[in-house]
């Protein structure tokens with residue numbers, strides 16, 4: 367079959383690879399119908415997340431049709447249309463049983479790296495380096511999904527592939543980001559990053575009761591789409607002092623909650639950025655934390671900073687003093703896909719969330735490398751490239 | 757605890773543990789010296805399984821499930837009421853590597869001793885975890901390792917301590933979700949040579965390159 371493989375930092379290529387087979391009783395094989403790019407892939411492609419190997423198949427946000435089930439699978443049958451959470455979860459450990467799926471104890475068979483770097487290993491993730499289990503990704507004609515009963519969900523009739531595909535990752539991530547904010551109604555929420563994740567976080571915050579959502583980015587097209595689709599307010603950090611603007615927009619209080627949907631390749635203007643970039647390149651810090659610094663400075667006293675942008679290692683100049691003295695709540699994590707997907711599918715079917723507009727660039731799998739280039743450079747108003755194998 | 761069930765259970769847990777570390781003891785790599793007591797090297801490791809002690813026991817008492825769990829590792833025979841014999845096989849060649857005798861020493865406790873192989877003995881104990889968090893499986897491994905053996909077969913990942921941790925992790929996974937995840941032969945665009953190098957890295961990410 368054809369698959370989009372990583373061939374070294376910044377290099378992707380479509381190759382012929384063997385087809386996956388059922389290997390364990392709980393496995394299912396999915397014929398991929400749509401597989402999206404995600405901001406996390408950029409961290410992998412650019413070599414900021416370790417233990418990528420030449421030939422690894424990328425892709426972790428996908429939907430398709432079940433073509434084979436292992437003997438232990440109960441909830442699914444051949445022919446079902448499913449969407450699959452990016453995070454692999456066993457369903458049987460303490461973390462899974464308390465719905466903290468991205469912390470699953472048993473789904474990363476190669477936990478040593480994470481244990482050394484972080485003390486413990488979180489769950490494995492599909493198509494996400496050997497440090498996250500070495501699973502083959504979904505930018506392929508077929509993909510093996512372990513623990514199919516836990517991770518794959520039937521798609522409601524009438525929801526198109528290029529919308530439901532985001533129930534795999536961007537939607538649950540955005541939802542979790544807003545969930546972390548502990549909204550009770552009427553809050554002001556600021557979201558850094560107007561990519562797929564940030565936009566889904568903004569929508570989730572609205573549905574969970576936020577009265578105002580303010581999005582921060584530098585790409586005018588993305589901010590315009592967010593304003594148009596979601597009715598959010600926007601701040602462009604390229605020409606505006608973000609902290610000043612947020613303070614004014616909230617009459618001096620600061621946002622009740624600040625969401626980081628940017629992560630470790632955060633961009634910035636000014637000399638601070640050159641400093642962070644140089645340090646990251648020299649591996650003196652692994653991550654560029656511009657946006658999380660801002661979020662901490664911006665949040666109101668006693669507010670929440672919710673981090674779903676991905677970080678891998680160390681950051682520099684982390685304003686811990688601000689967080690401590692303002693008594694902030696910091697929440698963060700990889701998303702618990704399986705906890706949120708069923709609820710999100712209901713909301714999708716009911717039209718409460720319509721993520722289809724994120725699929726700005728549908729392309730055949732063959733053009734995967736180009737698809738990532740468009741996504742990375744945010745050419746032509748690209749929000750997400752969605753690859754179609756067939 | 758029903759005594760027979762308890763016995764089988766512990767035998768199972770100990771067998772997996774003994775088999776997992778036994779090979780490591782023969783081919784261990786000396787990087788750092790573990791603790792020494794009375795001339796033995798001593799390694800203690802534990803894992804928490806999210807099931808009550810009784811459930812951990814009943815997992816091992818189902819003979820069929822146990823045999824499946826041990827499949828490519830070992831066979832188990834009962835000698836008498838309290839003693840079992842475990843024969844470890846090399847998964848690649850099927851040849852016998854070593855034998856161990858396992859003795860139940862009390863409720864939730866047992867001991868094993870390798871016979872006709874590397875000098876090794878150990879204990880396994882099942883203890884309820886606090887807060888209803890399941891069962892702590894606590895294993896202690898004691899081994900001696902002569903200078904000659906040390907010099908031979910020093911494959912990466914064969915540090916007994918690391919192997920013990922890896923083994924306990926396997927036991928936990930089998931009980932909690934009925935399988936061990938393995939991504940080794942999943943599709944990739946690698947050549948056979950690249951795949952072999954990647955397997956070495958997988959091995960290091962699985963059992964650790966150094967202690």
Ligand SMILES: NC(=O)c1ccc[n+]([C@@H]2O[C@H](COP(=O)([O-])OP(=O)(O)OC[C@H]3O[C@@H](n4cnc5c(N)ncnc54)[C@H](O)[C@@H]3O)[C@@H](O)[C@H]2O)c1
Pocket residue numbers: 403404405406407409535536539558559560561562563564582583584585588603627628629630631632633634656657673674675676699700701749
């Ligand atoms: N926690 C999870 O489970 C999870 C899941 C999916 C994605 N993610 C992470 O979420 C992040 C966003 O993903 P995405 O797919 O939306 O990525 P994306 O690349 O499409 O979007 C990132 C956006 O951030 C903007 N940005 C960069 N620097 C900024 C700054 N200093 N301030 C404000 N905006 C800035 C960029 O212009 C871009 O629009 C990534 O870090 C990704 O790894 C996390």
Ligand SMILES: [Zn+2]
Pocket residue numbers: 404405406407426427452535536
């Ligand atoms: Zn993602």
Ligand SMILES: [Zn+2]
Pocket residue numbers: 455456457458459460461462463469470471472473
């Ligand atoms: Zn789990």
